[in-house]
Amino acid sequence: QDDPRIQELRDQGFARIAIANEPPFTQVNPDGTVTGAAPDVAREIFKRMGVDDVVASISEYGAMIPGLQAGRFDAVTAGLFMRPERCAAVAYSEPILCDAEAFAVKAGNPLNLQTFADIAAHPSATIGAPGGGTEERLALEAGVPRDRVIVVPDGQSGINMLQDGRIDVYSLPVLSISDLLKRAEDENLAMVAPVADAPVYCDGAAFRRQDTALRDEYDRILAEMKESGEFAAIIEPYGFSAAAAMSTSREQLCAGG
Amino acid sequence: MLWDWSFAISIIPTLWEGVKITILATLLGSVVAAVAGLAIALLRRSTSLLVCKPVAFLAEFFRGTPLLVQLYVLFYVLPDIGITLSPLVAGVIGLGVHYATYTAEVYRAGIDNVARGQWEAAKAVNLTASQTWTRIILPQAVPPMIPALANYFIAMFKETPLLSAITILELMNQARSIANFNYRYIEPMTMVGVFFLVISLISVFGLRWLERRYGRVGS
């Protein structure tokens, strides 16, 4: 309780969090307020910690960890999935939002692309993914050549490019893809979910490596909320599964399982 | 978290891929800017208000709005009206047309800079309008423009990072992608900075040489 970092945040009255511009992980309302599964959980936990408010800045995925390291944010709560290299770069909380990967494709999946391996095997299929995100890495690891992995700046651009036939697949987590497709209202598009050769990933709140005390306190409150069902009450309306988050752990995910 | 040489060296091949795209986009963009700029300059001299006013307005509009936003519109909005450009084509058109609004000013200044007496002397020796343009005006107007044009092409070169918005993996985008993968910004960003600095220092000398060789508009 006496950790100086937590005290600092309490004194300043807010915590700075990085979020992505990607519903339903995060959502920006027309009035400018920020909601969505990740910031809602963070807001609640920080409140219980005695930090009254969170100030959210929308950031590119690629800029989140450098921004955290550079002290621009106190935490990243953006659907930044836990992976071993990331665990080495930041201090993660226990899992919060879990999701499998999905593809958005043309209706009827004309190239019949079900997995990242299918894309690698196809002679010309191209995949769009956010720069520095999980999907880009999965595609490259599956053997898709660099020039067929298109770095797309944001989800909406990805859907536009798919509609315009510039890419054959756009990959994001399941809930993101379904949200995008809902907004696009385009019957020529369809979803492949979950992608068989991609694991289910979970994100956690990410802190600076030295802020372990802050992270531990965050974990403690998170565990309480998971216990009490309050956690499920926040994330399930957005489509996320609380049970998935509770069935795994940081230790497992950071080990690459 | 400070400089890591082995990492810096390991990313050179990837960055080099970006350099090639950057240079290609700049060269193609320069060609578009040089040609479209001359067209704008000549159309703006037209005596017909129906030609010169709209061209002037469009040029002003392209000059007054960010290239980034223009690229978004070219790439993501045009398909709605059935024009789907590949990223490189969209990027080259965006860069080229944006910079054409600058080169048009260079052409205009270069042409205006030819002394009025030259037009009059051409008339006095009874040359036709097209003879006057090709034999007297342009041969005098173009050489002093070359440094100013080159200057804009260098500026364009430094704006190619914007092409990342339309999914082109040019140098800056490669660097960011490396940074995102490795959570290290310092090496890729610094190397990109050094690369741009080296190119532009070289071009400063190149420009000085061009200026010595061709003189300068307005001097």
Place this chain on the structure above:
Amino acid sequence: MDYSGYIALILQGAVVTAQLTVMGCALALVMAFVAGLGRLSRFGAVRALATAYIEFFRGTSVFVQLFWAYFVLPLLGVELTPLQAGVLALGLNVGAYGAEVVRGAVQSIGKEQREACVALNLTRFQAMRHVVLPQAIVPMLPTFGNNAIELLKATAIVSLISISDMTFQAQVMRAQTGSTLVPFATIMVIYFLFALAISGAIRALERRLTRGLDGVRA
């Protein structure tokens, strides 16, 4: 789809863009005069410093400068808010271009004017203050106007470091509404209006400063 709320967001972004532009221009103006006059200094060290600044900031792309100010400076112990980083990068960058304008304009004031000052026994400072700069300001103005518009346009890229400027808010609106045309068309028009305002202001200033001076320069 509720566009109006997001349009209001874009207008908030427009305020941020305007702030960035004004503060960036202020910094650029100061740097332009400091470095531009520095390059004309009698002291080699001052000239070298000014030249290094100008070549460095004109040479490296503004993107690199922005990323440096935002991600690398904090690692070196310099804490900047995103807005400060944006203003710093834009101001220093455009200031370097402005410095060349200042230098060129000051040099364009003919040798004769300086010689007249010597013949009237003015000191170098007096000559600069009363004779050279007042004349040099006028030819600087149009290029300064162009530089200010360049700076306005460059603010669009600060969205890359999470400043909620106009382009950034347009991206938000695009992600939330799925429409690309509406947000981008809106901000295009606003940027253009800003650019028109800048060039209008410069022209008005130019008219004021050249009153009575007509026909001085052909």
Place this chain on the structure above:
Amino acid sequence: MTAHAAVPPIIEVDRVSKSFGDFKVLDELSFSVAPAEKLALIGPSGSGKTTILRILMTLESIDSGHIRIEGEELYHMEKGGRLVPADEAHLHRMRAKIGMVFQLFNLFPHMCVLDNVTLAPVLTKGVAKEAAKRRAMELLDMVGLADKAKAMPAQLSGGQKQRVAIARALALEPRIMLFDEVTSALDPELVEEVLAVMHRLARETDMTMLLVTHEMGFAHDFADRVMFFDRGRIVEQGPPSEIFTNPREERTQGFLRKIIAAGHRI
């Protein structure tokens, strides 16, 4: 009115008016010039001397009036029995009769002296390159610059430039030559060499020559007739001996007094 009224005039200026904005530069100006006549135009600054030469060269348009060159309308042409404003083709044809030499030479700086002189004959009259060169060398020889044929204009002195400009105008073999203060941009020492060329031209050819000058001494020796201009009108004209030694009009007297006081010799 003129001393040469018997032969049909080569130039007739007929009630020509010209304004720049509100300012009337030429006010119903009329005069004519006989073939081979040497006419000097003098008068105070701003009186319209340059303007009338520029109008004859079609560098400036006219507001009203008529100009006839060898009896043919300059700014008008017949079309369906009516006089209509001349088109570019008509002007092009008429311009072939007239050459002009400018105060600031207006040589083409990107071409050598020889190319300056041959360009127009080759392009506008279709003269063969070789023939044009031969003729150009003759003309350069006449102006004393045969050795400078390969020089660029920037390498010449002002007086040399002006002599090249004269050769260039002559290469088109115009019937009328216009000279607008061709020595006033020259250093005093260089004036003489240009005037000598003009004297020679006047003696050896029967070209019609119109000359605007502030060199009263030269005007005196050179011209058959002197016309004194003021505010776009002819105040007085006559043989130089009369105008310079015994001007009738007060304005002429005042002008000549001033010029003499300023150190110009007549």
Place this chain on the structure above:
Amino acid sequence: MTAHAAVPPIIEVDRVSKSFGDFKVLDELSFSVAPAEKLALIGPSGSGKTTILRILMTLESIDSGHIRIEGEELYHMEKGGRLVPADEAHLHRMRAKIGMVFQLFNLFPHMCVLDNVTLAPVLTKGVAKEAAKRRAMELLDMVGLADKAKAMPAQLSGGQKQRVAIARALALEPRIMLFDEVTSALDPELVEEVLAVMHRLARETDMTMLLVTHEMGFAHDFADRVMFFDRGRIVEQGPPSEIFTNPREERTQGFLRKIIAAGHRI
């Protein structure tokens, strides 16, 4: 050597040399000028006349030699008993004795006529604004331009500009005035008004005046002594009556012949 050798000279030029690159413009030039003397420098283009005036105004440095103004070194000063190159402070003090009028007037285009004249007295001599204005109006009155005090330079004719430039130089009350071809950029008709002002200055003040000119007539009437320059050396000097009517040196004779041929009166 000079007609005024009895009084100590106000200017002494002592074996001054000056080169631009390889080109020697002044070659061990020596002469002196007596207080109140009016000295005209004539000679062909490029002979170094402008250069010596510019050196006296410290607009150009010298390579070797000495210049003394009122007995005091111009380009050197004593320091620890030795002569060392002058610093800016010394030059600043010496410049106060000298005024210069340029061929192209060099008025400050962004200030009205009155401000042009008052600027230097207020800034360099600390004269009160009001006093400077009163004095400026007297000087403008003297050059006949009291009614143009509020005009901008661009609104003046060349002759008026040059008269303002003279008033501006006089406002600092220099003991020596330098005039470099002050009328050669003027239309012939405007020359007289400037020369009249200079004549009046010469008559009414005892300022020392050095004048470079191509107006031989004016030099004749104005100067106590004429110095003929060629290639950075003095070829001949003496009273105007002698130099102009009976030059001893062949180069002087040749120069004067050319000038006269070009239409300048003596």
